[in-house]
Amino acid sequence: MDYPKLRQVDAFPLETSGKKTIGLRDPSTMDDKVIVVSQPTFFLITLFDGKHSLLDIKAEYMRKYGEILFTENLEEIVKQLDDNYLLENERYEAYRKAIEDEFREADLRPATFAGKSYESNSQKLLQQLEAFFTSPQGPGKPVDGQTDKPIKGIIAPHIDFQRGGSCYAWAYKELAESLNPDLFIVLGTVHHPTQNPFVLTGKDFDTPLGRVETEKNIIETLEKKVPFDLFQDEIVQKAEHSIEFQVIFLKYLYRDKKPFKIVPILCSSFHDVITQDTGPQQKPHLSDFISALSETVAESDYKTCFIASADLAHVGMRFGDPSPPSSASLQFIADEDRKMLSYVERMDADGFYQFIQREKDSRKICGLPPIYTLLRVMNTDEGKLLNYQQSVEPNGSSVVTFASMVFS
Numbered sequence: 411m412d413y414p415k416l417r418q419v420d421a422f423p424l425e426t427s428g429k430k431t432i433g434l435r436d437p438s439t440m441d442d443k444v445i446v447v448s449q450p451t452f453f454l455i456t457l458f459d460g461k462h463s464l465l466d467i468k469a470e471y472m473r474k475y476g477e478i479l480f481t482e483n484l485e486e487i488v489k490q491l492d493d494n495y496l497l498e499n500e501r502y503e504a505y506r507k508a509i510e511d512e513f514r515e516a517d518l519r520p521a522t523f524a525g526k527s528y529e530s531n532s533q534k535l536l537q538q539l540e541a542f543f544t545s546p547q548g549p550g551k552p553v554d555g556q557t558d559k560p561i562k563g564i565i566a567p568h569i570d571f572q573r574g575g576s577c578y579a580w581a582y583k584e585l586a587e588s589l590n591p592d593l594f595i596v597l598g599t600v601h602h603p604t605q606n607p608f609v610l611t612g613k614d615f616d617t618p619l620g621r622v623e624t625e626k627n628i629i630e631t632l633e634k635k636v637p638f639d640l641f642q643d644e645i646v647q648k649a650e651h652s653i654e655f656q657v658i659f660l661k662y663l664y665r666d667k668k669p670f671k672i673v674p675i676l677c678s679s680f681h682d683v684i685t686q687d688t689g690p691q692q693k694p695h696l697s698d699f700i701s702a703l704s705e706t707v708a709e710s711d712y713k714t715c716f717i718a719s720a721d722l723a724h725v726g727m728r729f730g731d732p733s734p735p736s737s738a739s740l741q742f743i744a745d746e747d748r749k750m751l752s753y754v755e756r757m758d759a760d761g762f763y764q765f766i767q768r769e770k771d772s773r774k775i776c777g778l779p780p781i782y783t784l785l786r787v788m789n790t791d792e793g794k795l796l797n798y799q800q801s802v803e804p805n806g807s808s809v810v811t812f813a814s815m816v817f818s
Contacts, residue, residue, distance in 0.1 A: 414488050415460030415498045418603075421452070422728040425805050436496060437602040445494055450475060451487060458491070460498070510645045518621070519613040519674075523651050527570050528658060532618045539662045542575035547799070549579055552586035552663070559818055561588040562790040563716035565754070565781060566659070567812035568599060568652035573801040574812055578659055580797035581814035585715070586663045588818070593625055593671050593712035594660060595703070595787075597780035598652035598719040600676040604643040607779070608636075608699045609676040611647040615654065619661040625671040628706055632673075635702035638695055643676075650676055652719040652780075671712075675703075677779035680763075684771050689763060690782060704787040716817075718784040720777025722747050726808025729774055734807045740800060743773060747798065747811050750775070754815060755793045759785035777812075793817040 420435045424446060432452040434445040447455065453474060457467045464484055471479045488497070495502045513519075524530040529538045543551050564581040567574040600609060612629045615622040633640055647653070653674045664670055683693050690696040707714050723743050726734050735743065746769075753761035763782055766775050798813045 411488060411492070411499075412463055413460050414458040414464075414491070416455060416458040416491065417496055417498045417502065419496055423807055434496065436494075443494065445490070445496070447487075454479075454484065454487060455491070458488075458497070464488075509648070513645055513648045517613060519611060519615050519647060521616045521618060521654065522649055523654055524618055527572075527651065527655070530618050535618050535658075536662065538571070539575075539659065542571070542579040543583060545576045545579075547576035547797075549576075549583045549797070552583045554587070557588055559588060560591065560713060561585050561715055561816060561818050563718070563784055563788045563793075563817040565718045565720055565777075565784070565793075565813065565815040566656060567721050567814070568655055568719040568777075569721050569801060569810055569812050570651075571655070573810075574799065577797050577799045577812055577814050578655075579814075581816060582659050582663060584796065584816040589713070590664065590667055591670065591713045591715035593628075593673065593710070593714045594656075594717055595673045595707065595714060596653050596656050596675065596717045596719065597783050598650060598656070598674065598676045599721070599776050599780055600643075600646050600650055600652070600678050601776070602646065604646060604676075604678045606638050606640070606642055607678045607693075607695050608640060609643045609646055609678070610640040611644050611674055613647070615657045615672070615674070617658055617661045619658075619665055622657050622661055623669070623671045625673050625712075628673050628710060628712075631706050631709075632699075632702055635706065636699050638698075640699075646676060647674065652676070656717050656719050675783075677783055680779050680782070681771070684767050687767070689760070689767075700783060700786045703783075707787065708789075716784050716788045718777065718780040720780045720812075722750075722775055722777055722811040722813060723773035724776060724808070724810055725773055726803070728803065728808035731808075735802070735809050740802070740809060743809065743811060744798070744800065746773065747813070748795075751795050751798075751813060751815070754781060754785065755795060757785055757788075757790065757792060757817075788817060790817045 420437050422433050424431045424433045426446055431446050468479045491497050495505050529535040542548055566578050566581040610629055612624050612626050614624055683690055750765045759782055766778055793815050796814045800809050800811045802809045
């Protein structure tokens with residue numbers, strides 16, 4: 411502890427009681443708690459690199475602020491970070507291993523965000539989800555039997571329900587009014603680093619509305635076809651929300667209809683292929699998995715629907731940009747998002763990827779991996795943009811954009 415080392419954490423600006431502060435959060439979301447620190451404290455934390463001793467850190471603080479930092483105050487900061495498992499040390503490793511072992515032995519993936527991002531009570535959850543359809547921004551309540559045409563796939567957001575619920579509803583209304591699929595291939599975004607580009611779990615998903623089964627035969631077939639370990643990073647499935655939120659909507663729609671199954675696939679970042687100025691098809695692990703998924707679904711007897719759980723742009727100070735978005739930049743972002751989504755409507759996977767690559771992913775499109783994968787494996791000719799929204803932080807510092815689309 412004399413040379414504290416901070417783990418990889420998310421740091422983003424906040425305003426607390428009128429003062430500018432910094433929020434710290436574990437990107438692995440084993441614990442979704444946000445630790446709020448002052449800017450001087452954040453300066454200290456940036457020196458927690460395992461190379462600076464406590465004495466070094468005190469000296470750097472003195473040079474920057476011209477004030478003496480007492481050892482007990484610095485040790486209290488170290489203790490607070492350690493108590494929240496934000497330091498890289500044996501205590502954290504033991505904590506992480508215990509969580510991984512417990513998850514590996516379980517046969518059910520818990521409803522991690524119940525009571526946090528959505529209602530944990532089943533009746534309240536039904537009311538919450540219904541309100542997304544009937545809100546002023548929503549599409550209206552679904553009407554069964556509107557069409558006998560199957561839906562091949564949808565794109566829905568994975569932003570929290572409070573900000574994006576009505577946008578989800580646009581995609582799920584189309585799904586509810588179509589022929590009922592037997593199987594949903596859910597392509598989620600994973601929000602922290604993984605060893606491999608795709609991560610599966612065979613665990614069923616718990617929800618306040620009941621259990622949702624995974625299709626274990628397809629998962630086992632994929633495991634045999636792919637030349638890397640699809641379960642090496644399985645622990646990330648425990649705390650990742652992007653699949654869980656889609657499963658909640660699916661269980662809501664089909665709770666009184668015939669059972670369905672899911673294949674939950676988390677898609678990791680394409681950052682390395684973008685920076686190498688190449689494409690996903692040139693990276694064997696990516697192309698191998700996409701080919702295996704396409705073959706496996708084609709060989710099955712299921713009526714399959716693909717879901718890409720995907721937000722779009724992440725712009726502003728929370729995401730590392732030097733300044734907040736302006737009204738002009740928000741319009742520019744919307745225009746660029748719509749141009750980008752026009753490639754998705756045309757099922758042009760390469761055009762979609764190259765659009766993002768040309769701008770060096772400057773708008774930080776976190777939905778790139780699941781959308782690209784969906785376009786590669788889904789057999790249809792065109793899609794349709796149903797709804798587009800932007801969610802600006804209350805203090806105006808950042809914006810996240812998202813959309814709903816349907817493919818038939």
